[in-house]
Amino acid sequence: MELKPIHTKKDYQAALAEIERLWDAPAKSADADKLDILTLLVEHYERVHYPIADPDPIEFITHVMESRGLTRKDMEPYIGARGRVADILNRNRPLTLEMIRRLASNLKLPAEVLVRPYPLRRDQKLLVA
Numbered sequence: 001m002e003l004k005p006i007h008t009k010k011d012y013q014a015a016l017a018e019i020e021r022l023w024d025a026p027a028k029s030a031d032a033d034k035l036d037i038l039t040l041l042v043e044h045y046e047r048v049h050y051p052i053a054d055p056d057p058i059e060f061i062t063h064v065m066e067s068r069g070l071t072r073k074d075m076e077p078y079i080g081a082r083g084r085v086a087d088i089l090n091r092n093r094p095l096t097l098e099m100i101r102r103l104a105s106n107l108k109l110p111a112e113v114l115v116r117p118y119p120l121r122r123d124q125k126l127l128v129a
Contacts (some may be wrong), residue, residue, distance in 0.1 A: 003037055004047040014087060015042050044122060057114045078102040091121045 001018045004011075019038050025031035055063070062102065072085045079085045079099050089091040094113060095103075104111040 001038075012042065012045050012049075015045075027044070030124075032051050054113050054116055056118045056120055057095060057116055058089060060109070060113050062089065064107065073127065078106055091119065094118075094120060 001014060006012050006015055015038050019042065020037060022031050022035040022038070025035050061075075064070070065072075072082065072089065075085045075089075078080060079088050079095075079102075083094070088095060088099070100111055100114045103109045103114060
């Protein structure tokens with residue numbers, strides 16, 4: 001397969017097939033280099049044609065808690081007292097900048113996800129009424 005930009009779905013499918021063929025290429029070989037280049041081309045094509053939106057900040061925090069086995073109590077050093085953690089996770093209050101900083105630095109969460117706007121319960125009630 002000739003290395004070239006991926007413009008069509010047919011090009012994309014061919015690149016995926018070639019990646020699969022080259023998957024076990026020996027390190028530092030010409031095939032390994034080709035594999036690296038193809039994966040970059042596919043990654044670019046997928047980013048443009050199949051973008052994945054950043055998650056909702058609260059859903060993201062909840063997912064991180066579940067995947068890391070963290071409890072609401074474990075979140076207190078980053079968010080605040082038990083009631084504040086409940087307010088944040090129940091969407092009664094928004095995350096503050098200081099909370100975002102602590103979550104990002106201590107739990108290594110991406111701040112760019114945490115700063116995204118998200119609906120609060122009060123906003124949802126206004127939309128229903």
